[in-house]
Amino acid sequence: QSALTQPASLSGSPGQSITISCTGTSSDIGDYNYVSWYQQHPGKAPKLMIYGVSRRPSGISNRFSGSKSGNTASLTISGLQAEDEADYYCNSYSSGSLRWVFGGGTRLTVL
Amino acid sequence: QVQLQESGPGLVKPSETLSLTCTISGGSISTYYWSWIRQPPGKGLEWIGYIYNRGSTNYNPSLKSRVTILVDTSKNQFSLNLRFVTAADTAVYFCASAVAGHSFDDWGQGTLVTVSS
Numbered sequence: 001q002s003a004l005t006q007p008a009s010l011s012g013s014p015g016q017s018i019t020i021s022c023t024g025t026s027s028d029i030g031d032y033n034y035v036s037w038y039q040q041h042p043g044k045a046p047k048l049m050i051y052g053v054s055r056r057p058s059g060i061s062n063r064f065s066g067s068k069s070g071n072t073a074s075l076t077i078s079g080l081q082a083e084d085e086a087d088y089y090c091n092s093y094s095s096g097s098l099r100w101v102f103g104g105g106t107r108l109t110v111l
Numbered sequence: 112q113v114q115l116q117e118s119g120p121g122l123v124k125p126s127e128t129l130s131l132t133c134t135i136s137g138g139s140i141s142t143y144y145w146s147w148i149r150q151p152p153g154k155g156l157e158w159i160g161y162i163y164n165r166g167s168t169n170y171n172p173s174l175k176s177r178v179t180i181l182v183d184t185s186k187n188q189f190s191l192n193l194r195f196v197t198a199a200d201t202a203v204y205f206c207a208s209a210v211a212g213h214s215f216d217d218w219g220q221g222t223l224v225t226v227s228s
Contacts, residue, residue, distance in 0.1 A: 036214035038156075045205055045221050046156065051214035089156055091214070099171045100158040 003101035004090055011109040017078040020088055020106045027096030030071040037075045040087045085110040113138035113208045115219035122225050129193040133206030144209040145189045149202040196226045
């Protein structure tokens with residue numbers, strides 16, 4: 001069982017917006033602004049999409065945005081494209097377990 | 112952008128030691144944070160640990176008793192040793208870099224290690 005809770009799957013149509021939630025506790029997401037999000041296509045390495053809750057690395061489309069409220073972080077993808085179909089993982093530091101913890105991953109399907 | 116490449120045996124016997132090396136280019140191995148992360152087949156990601164500041168380490172408490180991460184600055188490499196492996200350690204192992212230690216910025220392609228006799 002993962003330390004951070006994500007929906008197992010989500011789907012959306014091209015052009016739509018979707019939001020992936022990542023729920024933790026006051027010892028991880030609620031305690032630090034170190035939430036990051038990763039995109040992983042099948043057979044590939046994860047790719048950093050968001051860091052520091054809402055910051056985008058250079059080269060990442062502004063269709064991807066992140067936010068946090070209390071113990072829950074969110075990744076929003078606007079204007080869905082076929083290439084966005086992938087697994088998405090959230091990550092945070094946990095002072096409760098003294099480690100970096102990932103969510104279980106969300107499989108995004110673009111219909 | 113930092114480039115990373117994992118190398119090492121793809122098959123390890125139970126109770127033996129899994130040893131992997133990550134070779135980096137395009138970054139300073141003396142100043143960044145260097146992590147190992149694994150992913151069992153069909154499952155999610157698990158942080159193993161990282162090394163920084165030329166030798167300081169931080170390990171996942173659930174693996175701490177079996178893990179050692181070292182850095183070789185002369186070769187621009189860092190390594191992972193995981194002792195007393197079992198089938199549960201079968202996974203794709205990724206190395207990753209972090210400029211500030213708060214996210215995993217660049218990743219290697221990953222290498223599958225299978226634990227089996």
